[in-house]
Amino acid sequence: xxxHFTSATASADExxxxxxxxxxxxxxxxxxxxxxLLPVLHxxxxxxxxxxxxxxxxxxxxxxxxxxxxxxxxxxxASLKTAPGAARMVYVCDDIACMNAGAExxxxxxxxxxxxxxxxxxxxxxxxxxxxxxxxxxxxxxxxAIAPATPALDPQTSRPTQVGGSxxxxxxxxxxxxxxxxxxxxxxxxxxxxxxxxxxxxxxVIAEVIAANLLGRGGAAFPTxxxxxxxxxxxxxxxxxxxxxxxxxxxxxxDRMLMEEDPFAVVEAMTIAAYAIGCRQAYIYIRGEYPxxxxxxxxxxxQARAAGLLGDDVLGSGMGLEIELxxxxxxxxxxxxTALFNSIEGKRGEPRNKPPFPVENGLFGKPTVVNNVxxxxxxxxxxTEGGVQFARVGTPGSTGTRLFCLSGAVTIPGLYEVPHGTTxxxxxxxxxxxxxxxxxxxxxxGGAAGTIVTPDALSMPLxxxxxxxxxxxxxxxxxxxxxxxxxxxxxLRRIAEFFxxxxxxxxxxxxxGTVRQSEALQRLCCxxxxxxxxxxxxxxxxxxxxxxxxxxxxxxxxxANAIESAIRNLGLFAAESNS
Amino acid sequence: xxxxxxxxxxxxxxxxxxTILDACKQLGVETPTLCFLESLxxxxxxxxxxxxxxGSRALVPSCARRAETGxxxxxxxxxxxxxxxxxxxxxxxSVDLSTAPEAQRYCRRYGADPRRxxxxxxxxxxxxxxxxxxxxxxxxxxxxxxxxxxxxxxxAQNTFAIAVAGRGFGAGISTEYDVPLPESACVYCxxxxxxxxxxxxxxxxxxxxxxxxxxxxxxxxxxxxxxxYCGVGCTLTLHVQDNAIVKVTSxxxxxxxxxxxxxxxxxxxxxxxxxxxxDDSPA
Numbered sequence: 001x002x003x004h005f006t007s008a009t010a011s012a013d014e015x016x017x018x019x020x021x022x023x024x025x026x027x028x029x030x031x032x033x034x035x036x037l038l039p040v041l042h043x044x045x046x047x048x049x050x051x052x053x054x055x056x057x058x059x060x061x062x063x064x065x066x067x068x069x070x071x072x073x074x075x076x077x078a079s080l081k082t083a084p085g086a087a088r089m090v091y092v093c094d095d096i097a098c099m100n101a102g103a104e105x106x107x108x109x110x111x112x113x114x115x116x117x118x119x120x121x122x123x124x125x126x127x128x129x130x131x132x133x134x135x136x137x138x139x140x141x142x143x144x145a146i147a148p149a150t151p152a153l154d155p156q157t158s159r160p161t162q163v164g165g166s167x168x169x170x171x172x173x174x175x176x177x178x179x180x181x182x183x184x185x186x187x188x189x190x191x192x193x194x195x196x197x198x199x200x201x202x203x204x205v206i207a208e209v210i211a212a213n214l215l216g217r218g219g220a221a222f223p224t225x226x227x228x229x230x231x232x233x234x235x236x237x238x239x240x241x242x243x244x245x246x247x248x249x250x251x252x253x254x255d256r257m258l259m260e261e262d263p264f265a266v267v268e269a270m271t272i273a274a275y276a277i278g279c280r281q282a283y284i285y286i287r288g289e290y291p292x293x294x295x296x297x298x299x300x301x302x303q304a305r306a307a308g309l310l311g312d313d314v315l316g317s318g319m320g321l322e323i324e325l326x327x328x329x330x331x332x333x334x335x336x337x338t339a340l341f342n343s344i345e346g347k348r349g350e351p352r353n354k355p356p357f358p359v360e361n362g363l364f365g366k367p368t369v370v371n372n373v374x375x376x377x378x379x380x381x382x383x384t385e386g387g388v389q390f391a392r393v394g395t396p397g398s399t400g401t402r403l404f405c406l407s408g409a410v411t412i413p414g415l416y417e418v419p420h421g422t423t424x425x426x427x428x429x430x431x432x433x434x435x436x437x438x439x440x441x442x443x444x445x446g447g448a449a450g451t452i453v454t455p456d457a458l459s460m461p462l463x464x465x466x467x468x469x470x471x472x473x474x475x476x477x478x479x480x481x482x483x484x485x486x487x488x489x490x491x492l493r494r495i496a497e498f499f500x501x502x503x504x505x506x507x508x509x510x511x512x513g514t515v516r517q518s519e520a521l522q523r524l525c526c527x528x529x530x531x532x533x534x535x536x537x538x539x540x541x542x543x544x545x546x547x548x549x550x551x552x553x554x555x556x557x558x559x560a561n562a563i564e565s566a567i568r569n570l571g572l573f574a575a576e577s578n579s
Numbered sequence: 580x581x582x583x584x585x586x587x588x589x590x591x592x593x594x595x596x597x598t599i600l601d602a603c604k605q606l607g608v609e610t611p612t613l614c615f616l617e618s619l620x621x622x623x624x625x626x627x628x629x630x631x632x633x634g635s636r637a638l639v640p641s642c643a644r645r646a647e648t649g650x651x652x653x654x655x656x657x658x659x660x661x662x663x664x665x666x667x668x669x670x671x672x673s674v675d676l677s678t679a680p681e682a683q684r685y686c687r688r689y690g691a692d693p694r695r696x697x698x699x700x701x702x703x704x705x706x707x708x709x710x711x712x713x714x715x716x717x718x719x720x721x722x723x724x725x726x727x728x729x730x731x732x733x734x735a736q737n738t739f740a741i742a743v744a745g746r747g748f749g750a751g752i753s754t755e756y757d758v759p760l761p762e763s764a765c766v767y768c769x770x771x772x773x774x775x776x777x778x779x780x781x782x783x784x785x786x787x788x789x790x791x792x793x794x795x796x797x798x799x800x801x802x803x804x805x806x807x808y809c810g811v812g813c814t815l816t817l818h819v820q821d822n823a824i825v826k827v828t829s830x831x832x833x834x835x836x837x838x839x840x841x842x843x844x845x846x847x848x849x850x851x852x853x854x855x856x857x858d859d860s861p862a
Binding site: 003068500502512513549551 | 622623624625626627629637638640643644658661662665666669670672673695696697699700701722723738739740741742743744745746747748749750753754755756758762763764
């Protein structure tokens with residue numbers, strides 16, 4: 001391709017970083033290089049703290065992607081900078097869990113310090129709010145999360161996530177098995193499931209998953225076995241497996257814990273899924289804000305490969321599999337499966353219209369299974385104990401256990417695993433109940449894209465079907481408690497701002513609708529005129545309906561859920577608007 | 580092969596591979612579109628063409644959704660009218676649609692009232708970019724339909740001078756680092772102007788006449804001719820006002836151009852209207 005460049009040229013250092021990031025990866029057709037774009041932009045960002053015009057031109061030239069196009073991709077991601085800034089950046093989470101736990105005090109302290117800082121959407125450390133992430137660019141780049149954080153930004157204040165529950169199956173190894181040791185993993189039963197899967201053969205594995213009636217844990221609750229079967233039988237090749245580890249739903253940290261504390265289980269689960277569908281190249285896409293998860297998964301992939309558990313011939317079975325780790329760069333929308341494909345392909349992370357669905361036209365236009373970490377983590381259990389046995393846990397419609405991320409006004413925030421069917425109240429009791437001396441006012445279920453329910457919902461069994469019947473969703477397993485001292489209107493405003501900031505901007509209903517929703521809520525919080533308030537409540541309903549009906553993807557379609565549910569279930573703003 | 584579907588209770592047969600929009604056209608059902616153009620790959624971003632499809636939770640974009648046998652489609656249900664109206668209100672309240680007559684017509688048809696979002700509603704207002712002699716870019720009028728990017732890219736020109744940059748409400752059409760067009764890869768084919776539905780991209784000649792209040796479309800005459808520069812034979816439509824060429828386009832249905840031209844055909848017209856100085860026209 002004939003590309004045109006501005007006069008900006010890359011320094012020797014910039015060229016070395018780009019060349020280093022691309023070393024050994026530029027085989028083959030120049031047109032097939034674009035998928036390397038995000039990794040190489042990451043490398044430049046990590047080293048220099050921004051992507052300058054010379055470096056961008058050199059990236060563009062190396063990959064054969066036009067500079068304007070590269071710029072369009074770079075500016076899509078919040079973590080990639082196209083203007084020079086400080087090498088050390090402090091990101092303060094001011095999202096719904098952290099905003100009620102001292103985020104503003106941290107921001108105020110940073111404002112009067114010499115640190116460069118900015119606000120961040122949820123960092124997935126909600127159980128130990130308030131959280132910060134410190135990224136340092138340079139020859140030795142680093143990223144450190146601190147939770148809870150104090151203005152001193154001392155990493156020593158960090159605590160580990162509490163883990164509990166009434167049925168620890170997915171979480172069974174956490175706290176007992178060294179997550180960095182393949183030997184320890186195998187000694188604790190690890191990789192027995194892969195051996196079993198190789199005996200079962202791909203069709204046998206899929207039959208067990210279908211018998212298990214495993215539904216996806218990412219929010220859409222699609223039957224996993226059907227996806228596996230569709231891709232296994234797809235005539236087009238290659239078949240791809242993508243593990244969606246772009247967990248960014250505010251309030252969610254379950255996949256982070258699985259990756260950080262049991263990374264070999266994630267790699268083994270991916271190996272089983274890849275075997276079932278005839279995939280030789282799999283990807284795990286980990287959100288950029290999870291440096292430790294990326295480090296642990298990267299380590300686990302390398303260890304597994306060295307032990308012959310990945311590579312050209314897995315365990316002498318003749319099956320070849322490579323797993324490539326990809327890092328996100330600050331974009332919630334990339335958790336949407338088709339946006340994630342575009343991101344891996346080196347494009348802007350904009351969702352695609354569906355149909356066609358991923359099982360037929362997914363990553364690189366090929367049949368693809370995409371599931372989140374928790375969903376895949378169930379596969380070793382299903383293979384080991386058999387699908388029928390697996391389905392005995394939980395309810396017939398919602399088999400197995402479920403991970404819930406408890407945060408907010410709960411006594412022991414943390415990650416809890418319970419069988420489906422456990423009531424919301426019982427789950428909260430496992431975490432010690434509502435914090436002492438507080439009165440429960442509302443619960444956010446399922447994340448920012450979820451629903452806000454009243455304490456009446458405590459008796460609801462946590463299943464897909466009960467949630468649906470109650471007009472709620474389990475979403476990504478968020479259970480965030482708000483007590484009566486929390487200003488729920490401020491929570492709603494923050495949720496609206498989250499969607500406004502995270503909309504990719506592709507379609508009008510979401511790009512403008514999320515802005516108008518945020519503006520209407522802002523007015524509702526500040527304006528006392530009852531006529532105007534009534535108009536704004538009705539306007540919110542109209543905006544929400546259009547976003548739900550006409551947006552391309554789930555982001556826009558769910559961006560009004562929490563707000564509408566709060567107005568409906570809690571009567572928020574209603575008293576004032578009727579007065 | 581043909582497929583049979585039902586649109587607004589009327590059966591229609593279309594060729595396999597047709598879209599719901601094609602089927603609507605065949606029935607004479609007028610469907611508003613903004614980001615759609617026959618010569619470009621559908622991006623289904625504006626969502627003004629959405630229709631209700633039985634069995635589908637959300638509405639579907641008729642411009643991109645393939646027609647399938649057995650589909651039951653409604654194009655004028657309350658849900659469809661609501662979404663279309665809201666999309667138009669969202670655009671009209673955030674973008675200057677003063678030079679977008681089609682969009683204005685749709686707004687009237689669906690009763691869109693952008694004023695109800697208040698005077699503080701965020702807009703994409705920004706200064707017009709004038710950095711070359713041939714055309715201006717007024718992104719305060721941009722609805723982000725992606726058409727210019729597609730025309731600059733693989734759908735027509737393969738120049739890739741512009742892309743969508745940024746995200747969300749802050750997303751916009753940009754060169755790398757927003758450098759002026761003369762520093763970019765732009766070759767001034769003007770195909771972006773040709774596909775722009777809102778006048779955000781405009782000939783300098785038109786922009787200047789509009790600034791002076793002298794742009795009079797009712798006084799313009801359109802004349803088709805064949806470009807004389809090379810042997811390709813592109814059809815040019817000369818827009819002439821007061822005996823001066825003020826704009827050049829090409830018909831989208833033209834077999835040779837599909838509406839696209841090069842810099843010479845689009846902008847190289849002065850030689851046919853060089854006159855002695857005393858006759859110099861205002862254009």
